[in-house]
Amino acid sequence: MSVAIGPRPEPVHTVAVYAFAGMAPFELGVVVEVFGLARPEVSGLLAVPWYGVVVCADEPGVPLDAVGGFSLTARHGLDELAAADTVIVPGVPDASGGAVPPGLVAALRTAHRRGARIVSICSGAFALAAAGLLDGLEATTHWRYADLLQQRHPRVRVNPDVLYVDNGSVLTSAGSAAGIDLCLHLVRRDHGARVANTVARRFVVPPHRDGGQAQFIEAAVKPxxxxxxxxxxxxxxxxxxxxxxxxxxxxxxxxxxxxxxxxxxxxxxxxxxxxxxxxxxxxxxxxxxxxxxxxxxxxxxxxxxxxxxxxxxxxxxxxxxxxxxxxxxxxxxxxx
Missing domain, CATH: 1.10.10.60 (Homeodomain-like)
Structure with a gap:
């Protein structure tokens, strides 16, 4: 007896985003909105499937208090984060004084060794730097943290005047709203300009700011x-x-x-x-x-x-x- 087996479905690109107690929800929401929302408006434009999103925490299933008086619960742990195709760290629990959770550092190193794309938004750059992934590279973070990141990690070339920096497999962005720019940049890299522009229109934001959605955006000056x-x-x-x-x-x-x-x-x-x-x-x-x-x-x-x-x-x-x-x-x- 023979069984006909059809073509195997194209694997979904998994985006894992890190959640932690005390986080501001905006950056997490940006990642989920860009990569996790169903997007029928681009279905005819895609050569490969859209992304799948997993929200990961140090302890899955444990409620995490967020800024604004509510809590969220991540279903996935750091093993799933380490196994994802793209890993996004939208912040760290305490950029000013606290150490980066060692479990997160280990997961980032594992993901990077596997060839995953590692991304930070705002203070998430501290996690990438703690894992050694920014050594010798140019990186950015929120301007209020730039001097501290440089002092704490002198091997990183910190540029506080850009929206984001793309080093290929390691990318960093500035404060909150710059996370939108970087996420749209990832979509453009993966699926092309037409898809990224369509997503930006649904987001009701320009598809690129301050010189366009480029691999490296120069200093954004005041209007x-x-x-x-x-x-x-x-x-x-x-x-x-x-x-x-x-x-x-x-x-x-x-x-x-x-x-x-x-x-x-x-x-x-x-x-x-x-x-x-x-x-x-x-x-x-x-x-x-x-x-x-x-x-x-x-x-x-x-x-x-x-x-x-x-x-x-x-x-x-x-x-x-x-x-x-x-x-x-x-x-x-x-x-x-």
Whole structure:
């Protein structure tokens, strides 16, 4: 007697998220919302199945008090977390003074050795650092924890001025809302730009912020409209003239300031130099052009103010950590 066996179903990519007593529920909710919600709106766009989510805790089945006066119970333990395809740590119990739970550290190391993707949101970076997964890498966390993370883990290159950092198999994001950016970035990596944009629309958030959903997002500055001083005026003018030659002397004149004073005040306000900010804004302006099928890389470089395609590629690689052509291949929209 023979039995016909059909094709085996495609395995579901499991996302495990860590829960703990005293946690703020927002970051946990972001992970569950992005990866755990049924999404019929993308079913026709997926080449592989959507994610499966498991919420894991040090002691499964034990109620965990959360900020806001309620409790939740995780059904899964750290063994399931260590076995997941993507592991997300949305925070740690006490970033300021407490040690990271040793069971979590061990589970993260096990998952990383297996080849899992390890992700942190906000203070969750302390757990990844405690496990040694950030040694020698650039990472970020909430700005209020950045100095402490650097002091406690000097082998980590902490960058407090970015929304998230993608090191391939290890990713970190800044405070709460930056977790949305990073989770959407993961969806874009796994399923492409069209699916990520669809999820963002249901989330009622932009699909990318501050230069687009890139592998590495440069410093997010305060909105230019917030201040009407000389610095703000020069920045608004620069954004309207990105395709033209820009320089510190020109921007300083627009601000009606000396070059030395302009440099000092600009850097103090934005955490970066004027020309580095200009380059970042030009890269940001290039992303929607690259996502469109129109225009060559050379034409896009000129349209956003780079003097050559080679210069554009150099700065694009530094900021986005990929080439313009590779970005277009991954995130570009095709004409229906």
């Amino acid at each position: 230019v409209e917030e201040e009407d001083d000389g610095i703000g005026r020069s920045m608004r003018w620069a954004l309207d003239h990105l395709a033209e030659p820009l320089s510190v002397p020109l921007l300083a004149r627009r601000a009606r300031m000396s070059e030395r004073s302009y440099l000092r005040h600009f850097t103090a306000r934005n955490g970066t130099s004027p020309m580095r900010w200009v380059v970042t804004q030009r890269i940001a302006a290039s992303l929607p052009l690259l996502e469109s099928p129109d225009g060559t890389v050379e034409e896009i470089a000129a349209a956003v103010g780079f003097d050559s395609a080679a210069t554009f590629r150099h700065h694009f690689g530094r900021v986005v950590r990929t080439s313009p052509t590779a970005y277009r291949r991954t995130f570009g929209r095709t004409v229906a």
